[in-house]
Amino acid sequence: MASVTQTHASRRMLAALAIILAFLTLLGVNLFASQELPLTRLDLTEDKLYTISDSTRAEMGALKEPITVRLYFSKRLGEIAPTFQAYFDRVRALLDHYARLSNGRIIVQTIDPEPFTDAEDEAVAAGLQGVPLGSNDQLGYFGLVATNMTDDREIIPFFAFDRETFLEYDLTRLIHKLSVVKRPKIGLITTVPMLGSMNPMTGQQQPAWRVVDQIKDFFDVATIETSATAIPADVDMLMLVQPAGLAPELLSAVDQFALTGKPVLAFVDPVVEVMGPTGSQFGPDDGFLSLLKHWGVSFDPAQVAGDADHARQVQYGTPSRPSVADYLVWLDMTPETFDGTDPVFAGIKSITFATAGILQPEAKAGPRAEPLIQTSTNAMAFPIAVVRTPDPSQLLRDFAPGNLALPLMMRVQGTAQTAYPDGIPKGANGEAAEGSSQDLSSGDAGAAKPEQTELKSGSVNAIVIADVDMLYDSFWADVRDLLGTQFLVPLAGNANMVLNALESLSGGSALADLRGRGVQDRPFSLVQAIRREAEARFRSRAEALNQNLQQVEARISNLQKGAGEGNVILSEEDRQALAQSRAEMISLRQQLRDVQRALREDIDQLDLGLKLLNIALVPALIALAGAIVYWVRRRRRIAWRKAASLRREAAA
Amino acid sequence: MTGGRYVHNVLAIARRELKGYFTTPIAYVFLAIFVALAGVFTFYVGQFFDRGVADLEPFFQYHLWLYLLLVPAIAMRLWAEDWRSGTIELLMTLPVSTAEAVIGKWLAGWAFLGLALLGTLPIWITVNILGEPDNRVIAAGYLGSFLIAGGFLAIGAAMSAASRNQVIGFVLGALVCFLFVMSGTNLVLGSLQGWAPEVLTAAVASLSALTHFSNMTRGLIGAADLIYVASLIVFWLFVNAVIIELGRAE
Numbered sequence: 043m044a045s046v047t048q049t050h051a052s053r054r055m056l057a058a059l060a061i062i063l064a065f066l067t068l069l070g071v072n073l074f075a076s077q078e079l080p081l082t083r084l085d086l087t088e089d090k091l092y093t094i095s096d097s098t099r100a101e102m103g104a105l106k107e108p109i110t111v112r113l114y115f116s117k118r119l120g121e122i123a124p125t126f127q128a129y130f131d132r133v134r135a136l137l138d139h140y141a142r143l144s145n146g147r148i149i150v151q152t153i154d155p156e157p158f159t160d161a162e163d164e165a166v167a168a169g170l171q172g173v174p175l176g177s178n179d180q181l182g183y184f185g186l187v188a189t190n191m192t193d194d195r196e197i198i199p200f201f202a203f204d205r206e207t208f209l210e211y212d213l214t215r216l217i218h219k220l221s222v223v224k225r226p227k228i229g230l231i232t233t234v235p236m237l238g239s240m241n242p243m244t245g246q247q248q249p250a251w252r253v254v255d256q257i258k259d260f261f262d263v264a265t266i267e268t269s270a271t272a273i274p275a276d277v278d279m280l281m282l283v284q285p286a287g288l289a290p291e292l293l294s295a296v297d298q299f300a301l302t303g304k305p306v307l308a309f310v311d312p313v314v315e316v317m318g319p320t321g322s323q324f325g326p327d328d329g330f331l332s333l334l335k336h337w338g339v340s341f342d343p344a345q346v347a348g349d350a351d352h353a354r355q356v357q358y359g360t361p362s363r364p365s366v367a368d369y370l371v372w373l374d375m376t377p378e379t380f381d382g383t384d385p386v387f388a389g390i391k392s393i394t395f396a397t398a399g400i401l402q403p404e405a406k407a408g409p410r411a412e413p414l415i416q417t418s419t420n421a422m423a424f425p426i427a428v429v430r431t432p433d434p435s436q437l438l439r440d441f442a443p444g445n446l447a448l449p450l451m452m453r454v455q456g457t458a459q460t461a462y463p464d465g466i467p468k469g470a471n472g473e474a475a476e477g478s479s480q481d482l483s484s485g486d487a488g489a490a491k492p493e494q495t496e497l498k499s500g501s502v503n504a505i506v507i508a509d510v511d512m513l514y515d516s517f518w519a520d521v522r523d524l525l526g527t528q529f530l531v532p533l534a535g536n537a538n539m540v541l542n543a544l545e546s547l548s549g550g551s552a553l554a555d556l557r558g559r560g561v562q563d564r565p566f567s568l569v570q571a572i573r574r575e576a577e578a579r580f581r582s583r584a585e586a587l588n589q590n591l592q593q594v595e596a597r598i599s600n601l602q603k604g605a606g607e608g609n610v611i612l613s614e615e616d617r618q619a620l621a622q623s624r625a626e627m628i629s630l631r632q633q634l635r636d637v638q639r640a641l642r643e644d645i646d647q648l649d650l651g652l653k654l655l656n657i658a659l660v661p662a663l664i665a666l667a668g669a670i671v672y673w674v675r676r677r678r679r680i681a682w683r684k685a686a687s688l689r690r691e692a693a694a
Numbered sequence: 695m696t697g698g699r700y701v702h703n704v705l706a707i708a709r710r711e712l713k714g715y716f717t718t719p720i721a722y723v724f725l726a727i728f729v730a731l732a733g734v735f736t737f738y739v740g741q742f743f744d745r746g747v748a749d750l751e752p753f754f755q756y757h758l759w760l761y762l763l764l765v766p767a768i769a770m771r772l773w774a775e776d777w778r779s780g781t782i783e784l785l786m787t788l789p790v791s792t793a794e795a796v797i798g799k800w801l802a803g804w805a806f807l808g809l810a811l812l813g814t815l816p817i818w819i820t821v822n823i824l825g826e827p828d829n830r831v832i833a834a835g836y837l838g839s840f841l842i843a844g845g846f847l848a849i850g851a852a853m854s855a856a857s858r859n860q861v862i863g864f865v866l867g868a869l870v871c872f873l874f875v876m877s878g879t880n881l882v883l884g885s886l887q888g889w890a891p892e893v894l895t896a897a898v899a900s901l902s903a904l905t906h907f908s909n910m911t912r913g914l915i916g917a918a919d920l921i922y923v924a925s926l927i928v929f930w931l932f933v934n935a936v937i938i939e940l941g942r943a944e
Contacts, residue, residue, distance in 0.1 A: 065929065076899075083916035086889075088828045121884070124879060564828070653737050656733040664722050
């Protein structure tokens with residue numbers, strides 16, 4: 043007996059040992075896999091969000107000089123928040139991959155900046171952002187500092203989760219910035235304070251628009267004042283944003299610049315909304331519009347484009363009575379409205395516009411102007427007056443689709459004639475001179491005069507966009523704040539498209555296929571469609587009720603006023619009329635509420651239906667199946683018992 | 695023994711077990727509860743409809759927590775019942791090996807969990823009616839969910855084998871599954887800090903079901919994730935087999 047127990051005990055020991063060994067193997071295998079294979083994976087996402095792009099491969103392969111990347115990560119941060127550890131593993135694995143792709147030109151160093159060490163001081167000095175670690179005063183770091191041979195430095199202050207889908211773009215862009223020796227120079231002519239300005243009311247400095255930062259990642263930007271008389275010789279391309287009040291010499295220089303075939307990206311807008319009440323001062327300029335005409339594009343500053351199929355939904359009205367409606371002149375343009383073959387749309391899923399104007403190709407022969415973005419045919423041109431006092435419901439009432447797509451963005455290529463066949467206008471004559479005569483004195487001074495080599499015609503290479511607001515931060519991105527560090531989460535492809543446009547004009551395409559990755563909105567289109575349809579159905583009824591209500595309210599106030607003017611006692615007739623009006627008012631209000639409820643009714647019904655389908659239907663079917671099986675089995679059992687008892691009887 | 699015979703035995707046991715599930719109303723109750731709870735979590739806790747985004751994040755987000763309850767409930771009767779009723783003796787007199795029995799029973803449970811997941815397919819249809827989701831990401835999510843369910847089931851099966859009482863089997867199973875969900879979190883790693891070597895902390899963190907599952911629901915099927923699930927299943931089925939062998943010998 044004792045030996046049996048002994049055998050059992052030794053068996054148990056053996057079993058326990060086997061399990062422990064197996065567990066250690068489990069730990070080891072997973073440790074190995076998590077450390078060594080973090081990038082061996084199948085990327086099933088539609089956009090290939092997690093696969094190294096061709097841009098990155100090309101960029102790394104073309105590196106000439108070494109770049110040192112110091113990746114700072116506090117181990118303690120990973121212990122406290124394992125999600126950061128996983129993110130760090132991913133960043134490190136990606137950088138190691140970059141190092142391989144660059145044939146070792148990228149040197150990756152991983153540093154744990156422990157509190158109160160030199161490493162922490164370095165991290166702080168480089169501009170890395172620390173996050174508090176638990177309750178003590180220590181900070182954790184998760185950022186990156188990259189330097190090239192000439193000591194240029196680029197940093198990522200903190201790897202925020204909100205930008206995780208843009209990780210590869212951020213890293214590749216950073217390496218790109220450090221690797222390019224000479225970047226193309228953009229001459230920027232603008233009347234819009236996109237480079238930052240002083241707010242006259244508060245005296246505070248307004249930051250530059252974020253799109254400018256993004257452009258500066260790839261290009262050098264030099265501002266050209268509107269009073270200047272020439273374009274600096276080292277400018278490779280021009281970006282014109284609502285150019286107005288330009289000195290005639292400058293307009294002529296722009297004309298000549300364009301005719302030499304150098305790239306031009308122009309933005310014109312019937313109304314620059316983001317300038318608020320002062321927006322009317324930022325209207326487009328006749329002089330520039332005449333230049334555009336010569337390039338084959340006409341633009342009517344008195345019209346804005348409205349599109350019912352791409353209108354953005356807005357909230358308006360008073361806080362007590364808010365309404366939601368499609369604002370027909372704020373547009374979310376989607377890929378079916380793009381000229382999909384054009385490289386400017388590489389990876390772009392949506393572009394937003396706010397009160398965009400309409401471009402039309404000039405009828406007469408000249409450069410070829412092809413639309414790059416057009417509205418749907420369910421669109422119309424609104425007169426500019428309608429957006430001065432924005433009223434979404436008024437626009438919807440006035441909407442009469444013209445069954446014609448309206449171009450919002452065009453690419454111009456081909457031979458154009460100069461707008462100044464008679465030489466440079468001398469300020470006072472010519473439509474362009476308006477309002478700029480005071481600049482002439484400064485205009486005469488300096489700057490090489492291009493008269494001798496003036497071109498009468500030449501090949502134009504330009505892209506024209508009929509909106510300026512689309513450049514403004516709030517129309518395409520969300521600025522988020524993490525412990526004082528602001529970072530950008532793009533919601534639409536506006537800035538990426540502008541970068542693509544600049545690059546495609548200048549003949550490059552670095553990172554084009556990486557841009558726009560991860561910027562995708564996947565809304566419930568069915569819900570939006572139902573809402574739209576319900577609003578269209580109930581709009582006229584709601585408006586009629588509102589009008590009736592206003593009339594009744596006016597009637598009541600008249601009756602009451604009558605009573606106030608000496609007629610202390612209301613006549614019986616008036617009293618009755620007042621009572622009747624009040625009853626009518628109450629009924630009308632009730633009806634209005636009913637209409638508002640009905641607006642949501644279809645959506646609520648859909649919501650309820652889907653909940654029933656997903657929560658109740660399948661379980662009910664399963665229960666039914668169970669019941670049927672139970673019933674069949676029970677019948678079988680009864681039949682079997684019957685047969686058995688019959689057999690017994692027969693045997694007996 | 696030939697491979698064909700091995701597979702035949704495993705499948706025979708799996709078929710018999712799976713059939714066994716549907717002889718009691720409990721299987722139907724479990725299926726119905728899982729589907730209904732998944733829906734409730736998606737719509738009411740995850741705010742699927744009001745969120746207005748065409749993806750299934752609010753759906754998958756709660757799967758692990760649902761499995762914490764459902765999977766041990768499925769697994770608890772895999773072995774505990776056999777110990778109690780003595781049918782294990784019967785099973786072991788059949789010409790099948792312990793390994794075949796262990797794998798067969800586990801496969802039956804896994805297939806049953808697959809059925810439970812199939813019951814949630816209306817949500818996939820729903821999101822496609824509402825908008826244009828990335829269906830490949832959703833497919834990856836379903837795959838991940840099914841794989842993790844298999845891993846948890848292996849844990850539950852081993853716990854069921856270790857106890858002769860279904861309730862204890864359930865509690866133990868839920869507890870160990872919970873540890874594997876939490877192993878990547880502060881709670882578990884925090885307890886290792888200070889005394890355990892770094893490599894152990896990293897190894898324990900790599901065992902987190904949460905991290906691997908969230909990778910898969912984002913549309914990424916990584917080698918590390920597949921290795922994780924496979925090693926988890928193999929390890930716990932091994933533990934299961936060792937316990938059964940031990941029990942038989944005693």
